[in-house]
Amino acid sequence: MWMVQYTITSLLGLFIQSIFVQNILLFNFLGMCSYLACSNKIKTANGLGVAVTLVITIGGILNWFVHNFITGPGALSWLGLETVNLSFLELIIFISVIAGFVQILEIVIDKFSPTLYAALGVYLPLITVNCAILGACLFATAREYAFFPNLVYVLGAGLGWWLAIVLMASIREKLTYSNIPKGLKGMGIVFIMTGLIAMTFMALTGINLDRP
Amino acid sequence: MSKQILKTYFLDPLWKNNQILVAVLGICSALAVTVTVPVALTMALSVSFVTAFSSFFVSLIRKKTPESVRMIAQLAIISVFVITVDQFLRAYFFEMSKTLSVFVGLIITNCIVMGRAESMAKNVPPIPAFLDGLSAGLGYGYVLLIIGALREIFGFGTFFNIRIIPDSWYATFSHPDRYVNIGLMPLAPAAFFLLGMLVWIANYISNRE
Numbered sequence: 001m002w003m004v005q006y007t008i009t010s011l012l013g014l015f016i017q018s019i020f021v022q023n024i025l026l027f028n029f030l031g032m033c034s035y036l037a038c039s040n041k042i043k044t045a046n047g048l049g050v051a052v053t054l055v056i057t058i059g060g061i062l063n064w065f066v067h068n069f070i071t072g073p074g075a076l077s078w079l080g081l082e083t084v085n086l087s088f089l090e091l092i093i094f095i096s097v098i099a100g101f102v103q104i105l106e107i108v109i110d111k112f113s114p115t116l117y118a119a120l121g122v123y124l125p126l127i128t129v130n131c132a133i134l135g136a137c138l139f140a141t142a143r144e145y146a147f148f149p150n151l152v153y154v155l156g157a158g159l160g161w162w163l164a165i166v167l168m169a170s171i172r173e174k175l176t177y178s179n180i181p182k183g184l185k186g187m188g189i190v191f192i193m194t195g196l197i198a199m200t201f202m203a204l205t206g207i208n209l210d211r212p
Numbered sequence: 213m214s215k216q217i218l219k220t221y222f223l224d225p226l227w228k229n230n231q232i233l234v235a236v237l238g239i240c241s242a243l244a245v246t247v248t249v250p251v252a253l254t255m256a257l258s259v260s261f262v263t264a265f266s267s268f269f270v271s272l273i274r275k276k277t278p279e280s281v282r283m284i285a286q287l288a289i290i291s292v293f294v295i296t297v298d299q300f301l302r303a304y305f306f307e308m309s310k311t312l313s314v315f316v317g318l319i320i321t322n323c324i325v326m327g328r329a330e331s332m333a334k335n336v337p338p339i340p341a342f343l344d345g346l347s348a349g350l351g352y353g354y355v356l357l358i359i360g361a362l363r364e365i366f367g368f369g370t371f372f373n374i375r376i377i378p379d380s381w382y383a384t385f386s387h388p389d390r391y392v393n394i395g396l397m398p399l400a401p402a403a404f405f406l407l408g409m410l411v412w413i414a415n416y417i418s419n420r421e
Binding site for chain 2: 026027028032089099129133139142181189191199
């Protein structure tokens with residue numbers, strides 16, 4: 001339940017795997033919308049990256065508990081209900097947990113650190129519909145990670161997303177001075193560059209560090 | 213409401229305000245599920261269904277939803293339809309549901325659905341909202357099909373699982389100089405390149421108009 005066959009070394013492997021090899025943005029294509037919309041400046045990209053990493057990690061942990069104690073097959077056995085399978089409710093509970101957590105986070109940050117709130121303000125509600133978060137939770141449940149592997153996986157996914165958006169933002173800042181064909185300006189060139197970055201990440205495919 | 217206005221609601225998101233090419237929304241799924249045409253078609257239909265009906269119901273309760281719980285209410289409505297689609301696919305198209313894996317569930321966070329609910333459905337009556345949602349889904353769907361077709365034809369030499377590039381054209385040990393599939397096409401970056409090109413073409417056409 002907590003560790004299964006994973007050792008510290010294989011957890012480290014899983015961590016590297018989820019940041020670089022199977023980067024949630026460049027390998028699984030999740031969280032594209034906010035990545036495309038908010039990668040104009042490094043500063044905003046950084047702020048959004050921090051927020052996403054935080055929400056993905058804590059949302060991932062909460063949803064692990066939801067899956068293992070409420071919605072997974074046989075998860076209700078602690079109530080004596082072995083035969084009840086609530087897996088059809090999984091999606092709606094997951095998204096409510098994420099939305100609720102974002103809402104609470106907004107209140108807490110506003111209360112304790114108004115400066116951080118001002119910096120993140122606009123992006124916080126956006127995070128609810130960032131598919132990287134729901135996606136990471138769903139991937140983690142589909143692969144049936146135990147608690148610590150799940151923790152490492154969601155943290156790695158968040159950091160990987162952060163890395164990818166900051167990479168893109170730094171390129172886009174330089175791109176302002178380049179001479180791009182008129183029709184490709186804006187989104188077109190961003191897609192092509194993302195493709196090129198994804199290709200470089202592909203050089204790492206086939207490395208399997210996540211097996212215990 | 214006159215027929216003319218309803219027609220505008222339906223036609224606008226198809227080309228002029230296309231959700232993928234112009235608004236750049238819903239990209240995640242557009243890239244991940246376009247390896248072959250059947251998968252792209254399933255996804256296109258699912259998203260059209262979810263967008264149309266969730267827009268309809270969001271619009272139906274638009275005057276009764278308090279501002280503070282708007283997002284959660286919309287998400288709840290959307291997830292009801294996504295769960296319907298998910299269960300339907302699992303029951304009748306199990307193989308397809310396995311291929312799509314988490315991407316059916318991820319329709320909930322598809323920016324198009326949320327975007328239509330936020331920018332259109334909460335301001336207009338149910339019928340225009342339904343038409344708008346449907347055509348936003350269809351506009352997304354045909355882009356998906358174009359990318360899916362290109363990736364399947366050049367990546368596997370098939371269209372809808374039917375072989376269209378004949379086996380005799382392919383390179384063999386005795387004739388290594390013949391045609392080979394483009395190995396990049398089924399992989400991730402090809403989808404980005406194709407989408408970039410489509411955006412370019414769309415920009416070019418709308419600039420000329």
